Amino acid sequence: MPKQVDHDERRREIGAAVCRLIAQRGLDAVSLRHVAAEAGVSMGRVQHYFATKDDLLMFAFELISDRVAARLGAISADDPAACLRAVLLELLPLSAAARAEAPVLAAFLAQAVVEPRLGEPLRRGSGEMAAWLAGMISAVRPGGDPERDASALLAFVDGLMLQVLIGQVSAEAAEELVDHQLGRVLTRG
Amino acid sequence: MPKQVDHDERRREIGAAVCRLIAQRGLDAVSLRHVAAEAGVSMGRVQHYFATKDDLLMFAFELISDRVAARLGAISADDPAACLRAVLLELLPLSAAARAEAPVLAAFLAQAVVEPRLGEPLRRGSGEMAAWLAGMISAVRPGGDPERDASALLAFVDGLMLQVLIGQVSAEAAEELVDHQLGRVLTRG
DNA sequence: TGTTTTACGATGCGTTCGCATTGCAAAACG
DNA sequence: CGTTTTGCAATGCGAACGCATCGTAAAACA
Structure with a gap:
């Protein structure tokens, strides 16, 4: 098997790209291809880490929720x-x-x-x-x-x-x- | 030429269908075909009254803006x-x-x-x-x-x-x- | 009444979509 | 050192998309 990667870290990288896409062009702009391009990875990689587009969006939602919570918790x-x-x-x-x-x-x-x-x-x-x-x-x-x-x-x-x-x-x-x-x-x- | 129709009224009918669609399923659900189905008309009709999808959405936006303004004005x-x-x-x-x-x-x-x-x-x-x-x-x-x-x-x-x-x-x-x-x-x- | 113009319905085109499938290189493991 | 498993790239498919085009029934107008 290939190099063991940090699964969660990879998901977070892709999720971050989703968030950037939403922030700049809105939810409509989120497609598997756009996300892959924004993250600088192949579309296959996005599909490897997220079963469906819905999973991807839900993960992105949890990601920003966690980010906001972290910022608030640091206060x-x-x-x-x-x-x-x-x-x-x-x-x-x-x-x-x-x-x-x-x-x-x-x-x-x-x-x-x-x-x-x-x-x-x-x-x-x-x-x-x-x-x-x-x-x-x-x-x-x-x-x-x-x-x-x-x-x-x-x-x-x-x-x-x-x-x-x-x-x-x-x-x-x-x-x-x-x-x-x-x-x-x-x-x- | 066929029956002279009230152009603005027809546009408002279609625009209302757009608003219903947005209210129930969100902006993503707005496609020419869905709008036509919601309005109970053919897709050709929708295209006849709106040059582009963007025109359609902008009109729908003005429509609800006017509706809100009308309700507020009636107070x-x-x-x-x-x-x-x-x-x-x-x-x-x-x-x-x-x-x-x-x-x-x-x-x-x-x-x-x-x-x-x-x-x-x-x-x-x-x-x-x-x-x-x-x-x-x-x-x-x-x-x-x-x-x-x-x-x-x-x-x-x-x-x-x-x-x-x-x-x-x-x-x-x-x-x-x-x-x-x-x-x-x-x-x- | 003939002509013209209008309001559409129908259809097709090229693109993009989400998702499934396939193939394969590479590293972990026995 | 082979085997196996994992991470991914590539490709393809059917559906849906926006939009352009074409055809036509019908009413307004001359």
Whole structure:
């Protein structure tokens, strides 16, 4: 048998090419041939590591989900308020990494509307995120309805992400909007 | 020549079929053959009224844009606060009409991320909406920064629309979130 | 009434798609 | 050192795609 390769690493390389393709040209541009070209490998290789196109797309979805989770998990701050702010900002396409991932997230988000298999993990992630936000909110300002505030904040940053992506809101304006919104939630109102 | 037909009406019929297809199966499902089948007409007819697939999609986009604008324009209320609330709720997939349109909007919104020709009209509409919201906000509660509040509200309802579409937030919860958010904006905080 | 123009239906073309199949070089393994 | 297994490249297939073309029934118009 040929050189033993790192199976998962190869899958991740190809999955990354899928994400790049989605970010630059949308989900429609994802075909086995385009993915192979983007990854700089043969089409046979793509087929060797992914049984179907659907597998490939699902893997790409998990890949960016994991990337986002990793970025969020790397955030650490002394006080909960700063941590909250950092997490919300990390969800927006402000850094180079986030700018690369956000279009992919947006594409999968829209696809989830008509594809239940994407909706399920997306709902789970969204739920976990809301629970975490609620915890942080009540840590900063006990009382009130932290779950409601968390849901509202999540919807707000999701929408803001799209507005920034289509160029309706600049990165600076988005950051200011987050700060203002966060101020409203974290101060007794 | 055959029976003189209402050209625009025929285009709207086909465009409506496109919207139905997008709402139920996503943008990928839009092909000339599928559209013809959904509209119950021949493929030749679709081609007769739309030179290219791109024309067809652009027309469908204008169609739902006009529909949303019409629904928003039909809103009338005595006091500005009620009007503001009604408009925000109308942007969410709560009524049957909005539930049919929201998935289409979401699909085009995501497509706009990688398709500048969709981004431009979307930015314009979003800008007009924000300006209108800002006007209403300052009518209810003068002072503050109505433009900022308007942008934040718009991002919030956009994100909330997606959350409702993927089933993360129920219609009732969404309505309550809008009320709460609106209360924050319209009362001195 | 004859002519012209319009609204299509039908069909075909070249391309691209996802996927299956085949073949084979090479390295791990006995 | 042979055998076997693995990683992949190449090719082919049927289906679906967007689009161009052609034919024609029929109504508007002269």
